[in-house]
Amino acid sequence: MxxxxxxxxxxxxxxxxxxxxxxxxxxxxxxxxxxxxxxxxxxxxxxxxxxxxxxxxxxxxxxxxxxxxxxxxxxxxxxxxxxxxxxxxxxxxxxxxxxxxxxxxxxxxxxxxxxxxxxxxxxxxxxxxxxxxxxxxxxxxxxxxxxxxxxPPLSEQRDIVAAHEAFERRVGALERMLAKVEIAESALSAYALRQVGAAGPRLDSVATVAAGVTLGSEPVGEGTVELPYLRVANVLDGRIDTTDVKTVRIVKKQYERYALRKGDLLLTEGGDLDKLGRGAVWDGHIDECLHQNHVFRVRCGEQMLPDFLALYTASPEGRAYFQRVGKQTTNLASINSTQVKQMPVPVPPVEEQRRLLGPVHAARERAAVLQQQIAKLRTIQQGVIEDLLSGRSRVNRT
The missing domain is CATH 3.90.220.20 (DNA methylase specificity domains)
Incomplete structure (x- = not known):
């Protein structure tokens, strides 16, 4: 007890x-x-x-x-x-x-x-x-x-510790599997880019680059609308985090100028030098979503798949370009839209891009499944341990 x-x-x-x-x-x-x-x-x-x-x-x-x-x-x-x-x-x-x-x-x-x-x-x-x-x-x-x-008595404390450690072993095994899949994904990405050779034309020849809405004095009254927007904190390396999305008010007529569409590649304008141009492809799961001016929206044309472009911008060659052209200040570094537009990119045929992305997508899907399994197990673990601590349940010793 x-x-x-x-x-x-x-x-x-x-x-x-x-x-x-x-x-x-x-x-x-x-x-x-x-x-x-x-x-x-x-x-x-x-x-x-x-x-x-x-x-x-x-x-x-x-x-x-x-x-x-x-x-x-x-x-x-x-x-x-x-x-x-x-x-x-x-x-x-x-x-x-x-x-x-x-x-x-x-x-x-x-x-x-x-x-x-x-x-x-x-x-x-x-x-x-x-x-x-x-x-x-x-x-x-x-x-x-x-x-x-x-x-509780020491015997029950031992049972609770044992239950906790059992969860930790299972989560640890899944995390080790995830680490291997992520290594494989990195290797597959590098292999895909090696098949297309050196970068060629400028990015703005195969995509449009745009800055987002500037925060500050927001319009009020009739003809305006308040919408969610993505800021630098939402754009991570390889994924978009929408757990904390803020809103901004804009004039309705400006919506298309700042709106995101599914498949847009988002790249960050500033931060640490080694994080310049980090980004991910937007999946469009928030309707009518905008982007802040410190996040560039790259919208690909018919010659470029967004995922293939994201693969290149996240590669050592892509990162090296951003670091080379980025402007360094005391604490931060930044790039501008002109530098993003001038970035040389490889442009193999679309079918070739799709073929090379196949194994990469398979690895990502496997990683996503493992991440979901880990998150689910963590949730169960938290509930079980909280129940044991509160005395609402007991460890089965049989």
Whole structure:
């Protein structure tokens, strides 16, 4: 039977903030975690740093199974938690994290990690975070200690951890399959482009390029209409993300000028130099959708398939062109519509384009199926674990 307790009551000591000595270029026998080691999926040792070895630093050495929680970050990411696993070297954690060590006789580290990553606790942490800007909020040790968590007997905690790990193994297997399919897709894309040789005519000879609606003083009154539009944040590398689409008001007569059609290739105007010209083909699943002026709309004519053009603009050769012509400033890089229009592109016969795209599309379809399976399994996992934590269901031990 599960009871609800104060988190601080199951910890050996109060949550302890970390230590952030200055980075050094060479390994001294001690590593430090970066804040990016805590992800929505838990602990991932991806941002390790070399730091000076000292008596002070060693006070913050992590043990296998220690729970870590980010105490400062954006509101979305603050309070992310993960269970530290050994990395093959002594390791400390930074000041922007806090360490939690549960009492072994009361709470399993693996169980506490699941609880801290649950939707209920995440909401409580985010609601309690404080800061003057959403880009940086903080949580206190007292907030963490005062969190209310379910605490079933150790045997039930083990069952919940086992159920969680079973889901993780299945998801992990699917993710490994997806990684292989994505590698295959990349190889097939490169092969397809090698078959057509060097780029030839300018892009504007086979497609039209247009900028979108400029935001700012919007028209009002009769003769205007408010419509959804895609901005740079919606146009990712190889896909369009429509989870957060904003609207803008325009004069009705300008609709065709800014409207998107299914098959339009969207390319971003600016960002980091290596992300210039990232884009994807619009599938048209939002009716009457526009695009912002920082997103170029490329509409292919009869000589070019949008997917084939997208294949080329995303290739190393296409990216190299954008990086070569892009204008670099202190923090950002950008391209203009003239540079997009002047881009040399390969234009094999349409039937040849379609033939070369066949294996690529097959790989993408397989990847899409795997992504859907992973997303579905994650949803089921979240529901099952939340039910187990709340006591609404029990693990079947038979």
């Amino acid at each position: 599960s009871v609800e307790v104060r988190l601080g009551s199951v910890l050996e000591t109060p949550p302890k903030n970390g230590y952030s000595p200055k980075d050094v270029p060479e390994w001294t026998g001690l590593k430090a975690l970066g804040l990016g080691c805590l992800t929505p999926r838990g602990f991932a040792p991806s941002q390790l740093k070399n730091v000076p070895d000292s008596v002070m630093a060693r006070r913050f050495t992590l043990a296998d199974g220690d729970l870590l929680m980010s105490r400062a970050n954006t509101r979305e990411l603050v309070g992310l938690a993960g269970r530290f696993t050994q990395i093959g070297a002594a390791c400390i954690y930074p000041d922007l994290m806090m360490r939690l060590r549960p009492r072994a006789e009361q709470c399993l580290p693996g169980y506490l990690e699941i609880v801290l990553r649950s939707a209920t606790v995440r909401r409580a942490v985010q609601a309690g975070a404080r800061g003057t800007s959403e880009s940086m909020v903080k949580i206190s040790a007292s907030l963490v200690e005062d969190l209310r968590i379910p605490l």
